[in-house]
Amino acid sequence: MVTTESEQMAYIAAQAADARVNVEVETDEGMTLNLGPQHPATHGTLRIVAKLDGEMVEAAEPIMGYMHRGYEKLTEVRTYPQVTTLINRIDWLGSFANEVPFILAAEQLMEVEAPPRAQWIRTLLFELSRIANISLFLGDMAVQVGATTPVFYAFRDREFVLNQIERVTGGRFHPNFDRIGGLKDDLPKGWIEETGSVVNKMRDFCDEMEELVLGNEIFQARTREIGVIPPDVALAYGLSGANLRASGVDWDIRRDANVGLVYDQIDWKVWTHPDGDSFSRFWVRLQETREACNMIEQLLDGIPSGPIMAKVPRIIKVPAGEAYVATENPLGEMGYYIVSQGELTPFRVKIRSASFSNMSITPWLLKGVFVPDIISILASLYFILGDIDR
Amino acid sequence: MTSILALDPAWWQQTFLIKVPIGLLAVLLPAGTIVYLYLFKAISFMQSRLGPMEAGPYGSMQLLAEVGKWLQKEDIFPTKADKFVFAAAPFVVLMSTFLLVVIIPAGPDATFVDLDAGIYFAMAVSSVSVIGILMAGWSSANKYSLLGGIRAAGQLIAYELPLILAVVGVVIQAGTMNMQGIVLAQAEGEILGWGGIGNPFILTQFIGFVIFMIAVQAELTQAPFDMPVAESELVTGYLTEYSGIRFLLFFIGEFASAGVFSAIAAVLFFGGWYIPGIDPANDIFNIIGPLILAGKMMVIAFLIFWFRFTFPRFREDQLQRLAWKFLIPLSLANIALTGVLKVVL
Numbered sequence: 001m002v003t004t005e006s007e008q009m010a011y012i013a014a015q016a017a018d019a020r021v022n023v024e025v026e027t028d029e030g031m032t033l034n035l036g037p038q039h040p041a042t043h044g045t046l047r048i049v050a051k052l053d054g055e056m057v058e059a060a061e062p063i064m065g066y067m068h069r070g071y072e073k074l075t076e077v078r079t080y081p082q083v084t085t086l087i088n089r090i091d092w093l094g095s096f097a098n099e100v101p102f103i104l105a106a107e108q109l110m111e112v113e114a115p116p117r118a119q120w121i122r123t124l125l126f127e128l129s130r131i132a133n134i135s136l137f138l139g140d141m142a143v144q145v146g147a148t149t150p151v152f153y154a155f156r157d158r159e160f161v162l163n164q165i166e167r168v169t170g171g172r173f174h175p176n177f178d179r180i181g182g183l184k185d186d187l188p189k190g191w192i193e194e195t196g197s198v199v200n201k202m203r204d205f206c207d208e209m210e211e212l213v214l215g216n217e218i219f220q221a222r223t224r225e226i227g228v229i230p231p232d233v234a235l236a237y238g239l240s241g242a243n244l245r246a247s248g249v250d251w252d253i254r255r256d257a258n259v260g261l262v263y264d265q266i267d268w269k270v271w272t273h274p275d276g277d278s279f280s281r282f283w284v285r286l287q288e289t290r291e292a293c294n295m296i297e298q299l300l301d302g303i304p305s306g307p308i309m310a311k312v313p314r315i316i317k318v319p320a321g322e323a324y325v326a327t328e329n330p331l332g333e334m335g336y337y338i339v340s341q342g343e344l345t346p347f348r349v350k351i352r353s354a355s356f357s358n359m360s361i362t363p364w365l366l367k368g369v370f371v372p373d374i375i376s377i378l379a380s381l382y383f384i385l386g387d388i389d390r
Numbered sequence: 391m392t393s394i395l396a397l398d399p400a401w402w403q404q405t406f407l408i409k410v411p412i413g414l415l416a417v418l419l420p421a422g423t424i425v426y427l428y429l430f431k432a433i434s435f436m437q438s439r440l441g442p443m444e445a446g447p448y449g450s451m452q453l454l455a456e457v458g459k460w461l462q463k464e465d466i467f468p469t470k471a472d473k474f475v476f477a478a479a480p481f482v483v484l485m486s487t488f489l490l491v492v493i494i495p496a497g498p499d500a501t502f503v504d505l506d507a508g509i510y511f512a513m514a515v516s517s518v519s520v521i522g523i524l525m526a527g528w529s530s531a532n533k534y535s536l537l538g539g540i541r542a543a544g545q546l547i548a549y550e551l552p553l554i555l556a557v558v559g560v561v562i563q564a565g566t567m568n569m570q571g572i573v574l575a576q577a578e579g580e581i582l583g584w585g586g587i588g589n590p591f592i593l594t595q596f597i598g599f600v601i602f603m604i605a606v607q608a609e610l611t612q613a614p615f616d617m618p619v620a621e622s623e624l625v626t627g628y629l630t631e632y633s634g635i636r637f638l639l640f641f642i643g644e645f646a647s648a649g650v651f652s653a654i655a656a657v658l659f660f661g662g663w664y665i666p667g668i669d670p671a672n673d674i675f676n677i678i679g680p681l682i683l684a685g686k687m688m689v690i691a692f693l694i695f696w697f698r699f700t701f702p703r704f705r706e707d708q709l710q711r712l713a714w715k716f717l718i719p720l721s722l723a724n725i726a727l728t729g730v731l732k733v734v735l
Contacts, residue, residue, distance in 0.1 A: 040621055040625060041623060143622060144622050145703055146613055146614065146616065146622065146702045147700070147702040148433075148613075148699060149436060149700065152439060153437075216701070218702045218703070218704055219702045221704070370705060371623060371624075372617065372703070373705070374623075375623045
């Protein structure tokens with residue numbers, strides 16, 4: 001924050017090159033601390049190489065790729081319906097949301113539109129997976145700043161949502177439920193009433209988290225004015241989702257660039273926060289969880305009747321062409337750029353995942369903070385390792 | 391003090407061979423109880439889970455299973471570790487706990503040693519554990535251990551001061567540094583002329599009690615002051631490289647000193663082995679005194695662990711700021727107030 005952008009980047013590149021050679025080598029100025037790839041705070045295999053002066057971070061660089069699974073390449077040897085099995089595993093906490101943009105992009109190429117009921121159920125499950133994803137963040141953020149209890153409440157209450165997803169799709173984590181042209185099945189009997197009560201439970205959960213975590217003085221002392229991202233920097237680094245909205249940028253794909261889902265037919269609000277610090281990122285996500293509860297209630301009330309599957313050929317061949325569809329996933333903007341040459345398999349798929357872009361700000365953001373703040377800032381940026389290394 | 395009570399030392403006090411096992415028991419039994427009741431069970435109920443249920447009724451034998459597991463594990467020394475210092479560190483930490491327990495009176499005659507400057511001795515030896523933690527942090531040849539050890543040293547030294555200053559208020563009121571004397575001062579004291587329940591210093595030294603408990607929380611490196619072991623940042627800080635029996639020793643040291651500090655707080659603020667209604671010179675306190683003390687101790691230990699399970703963790707600089715800018719001025723004001731009131735009343 002003291003030097004210019006290019007100086008910073010050159011410095012970080014030089015430091016990171018040192019670190020790659022031998023991270024254990026002590027240098028004259030300070031100490032190189034190697035957080036990860038196996039470290040309790042990175043919940044996965046993210047590695048942060050930090051150059052320390054005492055407890056102050058002089059430079060930090062995230063090193064990704066320890067869990068790279070080559071999904072973009074693997075999609076080239078899978079037929080379109082098979083791809084959803086793979087992409088379920090990108091953001092494993094909100095799996096259903098991963099399928100939707102891919103299916104929407106394929107539908108766009110095939111010029112098929114899912115029937116209204118399928119669109120409503122998609123939106124419904126999309127928002128349920130948002131709650132399943134973000135509710136865990138609300139507990140995990142507390143654990144990263146040292147409170148052990150909230151994460152157990154998060155796991156306990158998240159189970160209600162996962163049960164509802166499981167009752168529809170048959171899978172808690174990897175639903176694989178979306179089909180080109182619609183959905184695999186209709187909703188089971190009694191599901192709508194049960195989901196209504198689950199939504200109320202999740203509202204209570206949000207209130208509990210607000211009291212237990214957000215209202216705690218120590219939590220506020222640890223997160224307020226820590227890791228501040230100004231709006232222009234957030235845009236420059238390509239942040240998306242709640243991280244962007246917490247910096248005061250009023251941008252939500254659900255409202256501003258909605259494709260194929262029914263967000264325009266319900267009444268809801270985009271939450272932003274002007275501060276851009278770790279606290280505001282937590283606050284925005286908490287409000288979004290509440291908003292998702294409101295949205296689900298409206299979706300449950302307004303769900304139309306009708307078929308859940310459009311007419312599509314039994315063997316799906318996508319016509320030649322290119323399409324990019326992005327949706328507002330729990331972690332941020334997730335998009336698929338599909339290039340088809342008219343065959344059974346995609347010719348090339350580019351996955352734009354939110355965490356990968358969100359992580360790119362860490363060298364800028366972690367400069368000059370203390371070691372404990374590395375953890376709270378990383379937690380507030382909220383990444384899923386599967387979403388970084390596809 | 392024995393001359394005031396005019397009683398012979400109890401039979402078990404006269405032989406070293408009996409004193410040592412009882413001392414061991416006095417350290418290990420509360421530590422085990424605290425671990426099972428609070429760390430295993432109370433935390434589980436607070437977090438809407440059951441905790442250990444399989445080993446013994448309601449998982450009560452879980453601790454034995456854990457100890458057995460640690461004893462079997464390989465005692466790993468890191469290649470670059472300073473072997474002697476690395477091996478000695480847990481004993482230094484545990485030694486401080488054992489030195490603390492010897493001055494706690496559990497009855498009119500049920501003491502290990504009855505020092506005239508008992509509480510002064512306690513405050514002095516409680517700092518010994520800092521050396522052990524620094525030794526562990528430095529000798530592990532691990533950056534996380536080093537950061538944890540240095541954090542621990544800074545934290546423990548910063549919180550020695552409010553701890554001692556909080557005790558000074560009690561010492562002024564009791565007029566003695568002897569632990570038995572502090573108990574008797576509470577048993578025989580009176581609040582503004584009313585002596586119905588004696589004068590437990592929790593009532594007249596409430597600010598001191600609050601400061602003392604905050605400082606104890608920091609001394610024990612329990613959340614919200616657990617940065618030295620901050621598991622989400624420093625893996626487990628100075629404990630990172632320890633395994634097997636040496637980790638077990640650290641673990642016992644942590645929970646035993648939680649018990650011992652609770653016992654000291656019980657003596658200083660809750661009247662120790664005394665309960666109102668019985669003459670403090672009565673011999674029956676030699677029998678029921680240890681139980682009364684243990685009961686008070688467990689209540690205070692519950693407070694410590696309640697905070698531990700509830701609060702997030704401070705950052706190191708925020709912790710220092712709390713100690714130097716808030717707790718120490720407050721405890722100095724408390725001492726001044728206590729001194730003035732002692733003279734006036």
